[in-house]
Amino acid sequence: CGVFGVFGHPEASALSFFGLHALQHRGEESAGVCTTVDGSEFFVHKGMGLVKEVFTNERIEYLKGTTAIGHVRYSTSGASKLENAQPLVFKYRGGNIAICTNGNITNADEIRAELEEEGSIFQTTSDTEVVIHLISRSKANGLVMAVKEALRRVVGGFAFLIMVNDRLFVARDPHGLRPLAMAKLGDAYLFASETCAFETVGAEFIRDIEPGELLIFDSDGLKEDRFAEMERRALCAMEYIYFSRPDSDLDNINLHSSRKRMGQQLAMEAFVDADVVTGVPDSSISAAIGFAEQTGIPYELGMIKNRYTGRTFIQPSQELRERGVKMKLSAVRKVVEGKRVVMIDDSIVRGTTSLRIVNMLREAGAAEVHVRISSPPYMNPCFYGIDTPSRKELIASTKSVEEIRRSINADSLHFLSKDGLLEAIGRPVGEYNRGMCTGCFDNDYPTPVNDEDPSCGC
Ligand code: SF4
Numbered sequence: 418c419g420v421f422g423v424f425g426h427p428e429a430s431a432l433s434f435f436g437l438h439a440l441q442h443r444g445e446e447s448a449g450v451c452t453t454v455d456g457s458e459f460f461v462h463k464g465m466g467l468v469k470e471v472f473t474n475e476r477i478e479y480l481k482g483t484t485a486i487g488h489v490r491y492s493t494s495g496a497s498k499l500e501n502a503q504p505l506v507f508k509y510r511g512g513n514i515a516i517c518t519n520g521n522i523t524n525a526d527e528i529r530a531e532l533e534e535e536g537s538i539f540q541t542t543s544d545t546e547v548v549i550h551l552i553s554r555s556k557a558n559g560l561v562m563a564v565k566e567a568l569r570r571v572v573g574g575f576a577f578l579i580m581v582n583d584r585l586f587v588a589r590d591p592h593g594l595r596p597l598a599m600a601k602l603g604d605a606y607l608f609a610s611e612t613c614a615f616e617t618v619g620a621e622f623i624r625d626i627e628p629g630e631l632l633i634f635d636s637d638g639l640k641e642d643r644f645a646e647m648e649r650r651a652l653c654a655m656e657y658i659y660f661s662r663p664d665s666d667l668d669n670i671n672l673h674s675s676r677k678r679m680g681q682q683l684a685m686e687a688f689v690d691a692d693v694v695t696g697v698p699d700s701s702i703s704a705a706i707g708f709a710e711q712t713g714i715p716y717e718l719g720m721i722k723n724r725y726t727g728r729t730f731i732q733p734s735q736e737l738r739e740r741g742v743k744m745k746l747s748a749v750r751k752v753v754e755g756k757r758v759v760m761i762d763d764s765i766v767r768g769t770t771s772l773r774i775v776n777m778l779r780e781a782g783a784a785e786v787h788v789r790i791s792s793p794p795y796m797n798p799c800f801y802g803i804d805t806p807s808r809k810e811l812i813a814s815t816k817s818v819e820e821i822r823r824s825i826n827a828d829s830l831h832f833l834s835k836d837g838l839l840e841a842i843g844r845p846v847g848e849y850n851r852g853m854c855t856g857c858f859d860n861d862y863p864t865p866v867n868d869e870d871p872s873c874g875c
Pocket residue numbers: 574594652653654655656798799800801802803854855856857858
């Protein structure tokens with residue numbers, strides 16, 4: 418998912434619209450924004466679909482105020498419905514409260530069961546709702562303490578934007594699993610899952626939110642606080658590999674540049690003599706450019722993506738996913754015909770995409786298709802808000818590299834090593850695992866997880 422927030426700008430809703438539009442790739446199922454003028458009334462609009470489909474000029478004008486939080490969502494099975502669309506907005510004993518989350522709370526089921534036992538009535542099946550209940554029921558002294566108490570109770574990877582009356586709370590999990598950055602636009606503060614949203618609205622990037630940090634905005638301005646000590650820093654490697662947009666920076670590292678380095682590294686680890694290098698658009702183009710640069714094999718546009726289809730991975734059923742791939746990609750026959758092609762992709766999850774692409778290139782006349790993947794084999798589910806199927810559907814968890822090569826019909830197949838990946842991302846040495854989460858590759862998760870149950874909220 419993607420979140421966007423505004424504090425102190427007269428056009429908070431319009432900024433949110435543009436910001437969320439820039440984060441659209443993070444979730445295409447639903448979009449929503451909640452605003453307020455002085456906290457006494459919350460204005461909310463949300464709907465299923467793309468940002469541009471959910472919002473009209475009239476809707477944006479209706480969303481009055483200088484504070485806003487917004488969300489784009491993708492979910493796992495079953496939970497794709499309007500009642501789970503965010504922001505979640507409630508009236509509670511303290512007034513108005515609204516929340517947006519990017520990520521996943523791994524102990525949400527346990528907390529929910531406990532609260533229901535005590536009489537809580539949940540209105541959604543979203544894991545995020547537990548945070549509202551925890552804040553509302555808190556016996557802590559004052560709102561700030563209640564928010565901290567609630568945040569300390571939840572485990573997982575998350576970036577939260579929480580509006581309570583005229584206050585805005587901004588928080589990031591103690592491991593920094595999910596990204597969250599801050600910018601300024603004049604005197605106003607903006608927040609976004611990715612920095613590309615700041616470019617879109619002409620805001621100036623200030624910094625990333627620190628793991629365990631809690632920012633509080635009210636009529637006195639900004640207070641920098643924390644709800645927890647920073648734990649082992651573990652920023653999601655998939656953000657670098659696939660999820661974030663190439664024009665975003667994560668911890669001051671540009672995504673396109675790090676993907677290019679992944680491609681270069683892959684070329685050093687798994688060179689193959691060929692005529693052209695091509696990348697699966699859009700997420701693998703940067704890595705393909707890096708592979709080409711390193712090997713001297715020309716980079717070519719061997720495939721074209723139809724810009725009017727959404728991300729195939731995000732569609733719910735296998736059948737739709739398979740149909741989506743066909744809708745989405747075409748080979749450029751004149752580029753690949755008779756050629757030995759190196760096909761770069763960022764990841765193999767189920768293996769469906771790779772098989773279809775290899776076959777598509779062969780049907781277009783490619784003489785050989787060598788697949789190079791700019792990440793290690795994806796063997797374990799994610800518990801922190803990246804949509805992954807169960808382990809048995811992850812092709813790399815049951816098959817060897819050679820078996821995968823055969824099942825995707827490739828002439829050769831190599832994955833980037835984990836060390837090569839960490840080197841390419843280029844975060845500081847010295848931190849455990851270079852400050853990254855690589856749980857889906859090495860089963861080393863930064864928090865305790867209930868294996869086989871990656872119940873994913875967002
Ligand atoms: Fe990212 Fe993988 Fe860690 Fe999930 S398990 S947060 S996808 S690196």
